[in-house]
Amino acid sequence: MLNKILETVRYIKSKVNRFPETAIILGTGLGSIVDIIEDATYIPYKEIPNFPLSTVEGHSGNLIFGTLNGIYVMAMQGRFHYYEGYNMKEVTFPVRVMKALGVRNLIVSNAAGGMNKDFKVGDIMVITDHINLFPENPLRGKNYNELGHRFPAMTEAYSRRLINIVNEIALNKKIAIKHGVYVGTTGPTFETPAEYEYFRIIGGDAVGMSTVPEVIVANHSSMEVVGFSVITDLGGKDITEVPSHEEVQKAAIVAQPKMADIITELISRI
Numbered sequence: 001m002l003n004k005i006l007e008t009v010r011y012i013k014s015k016v017n018r019f020p021e022t023a024i025i026l027g028t029g030l031g032s033i034v035d036i037i038e039d040a041t042y043i044p045y046k047e048i049p050n051f052p053l054s055t056v057e058g059h060s061g062n063l064i065f066g067t068l069n070g071i072y073v074m075a076m077q078g079r080f081h082y083y084e085g086y087n088m089k090e091v092t093f094p095v096r097v098m099k100a101l102g103v104r105n106l107i108v109s110n111a112a113g114g115m116n117k118d119f120k121v122g123d124i125m126v127i128t129d130h131i132n133l134f135p136e137n138p139l140r141g142k143n144y145n146e147l148g149h150r151f152p153a154m155t156e157a158y159s160r161r162l163i164n165i166v167n168e169i170a171l172n173k174k175i176a177i178k179h180g181v182y183v184g185t186t187g188p189t190f191e192t193p194a195e196y197e198y199f200r201i202i203g204g205d206a207v208g209m210s211t212v213p214e215v216i217v218a219n220h221s222s223m224e225v226v227g228f229s230v231i232t233d234l235g236g237k238d239i240t241e242v243p244s245h246e247e248v249q250k251a252a253i254v255a256q257p258k259m260a261d262i263i264t265e266l267i268s269r270i
Helices: 002-015 031-036 093-100 160-173 193-201 212-220 245-269
Strands: 022-026 038-044 062-068 071-077 105-114 124-132 178-184 206-208 224-234
Touching (some): 002 038, 002 093, 031 062, 031 071, 062 245, 105 212, 160 224, 160 245, 212 224
Parallel strands (some): 124 178
Antiparallel strands (some): 062 071
16 A cells, blocks of 8 residues: 555656645536646546546546646546445545645535435535445555554544635625535445435435545545535435436536635635
């Protein structure tokens, strides 16, 4: 693990000569936010040693370095998922590389199904906490003290400080946001109506197939994390619409300008 991280870092350092403190992981349908990054350097995942390849439509597969609102950042245009067949260490490997490059702040985003009765398609939910229903934890196995302590606390997996900043930004920009708990599941099936109801009963507001593993590793790496879910479909026993990946992408794209507006301002205030 350590040798792979170092090998990947050496390659990236051969391509860029500046290294950011803030990174962004962009989920399904949200990848075009990178279009507002200036003076960007694109490194395709397929060229990066030890990086998996994104196989999901809506995930372009580029690591991007550039300036956003005057701040130098890196962004993942597309992520890796457990349901693609990757193990958890592969899914979260880019977060390890981010930390080794000096990243201290991580912004994660995803498309999610909503089961909170107050949510509607297109809402932006600030993630306040998560419920991990993945069958494997990315920290399972040998712990490397160089990467983090064996038993990291998840009491504040999503930074209250950063959430407060997001709240101020949204209020000032008059962008309506929701707050809630994200449930992470394996996928790749969308949930049954009964599963949506179950997730709601146990405390979830939205459900998706990503994010949780990355946030666990970011916390293990002592990063400060803030997360966003775009509500792209709704589920429950009283919902008759059948979700599809295409509809999820469309809903995420519609929400992109508001998400970009918030993230752009957040970057300069972290």
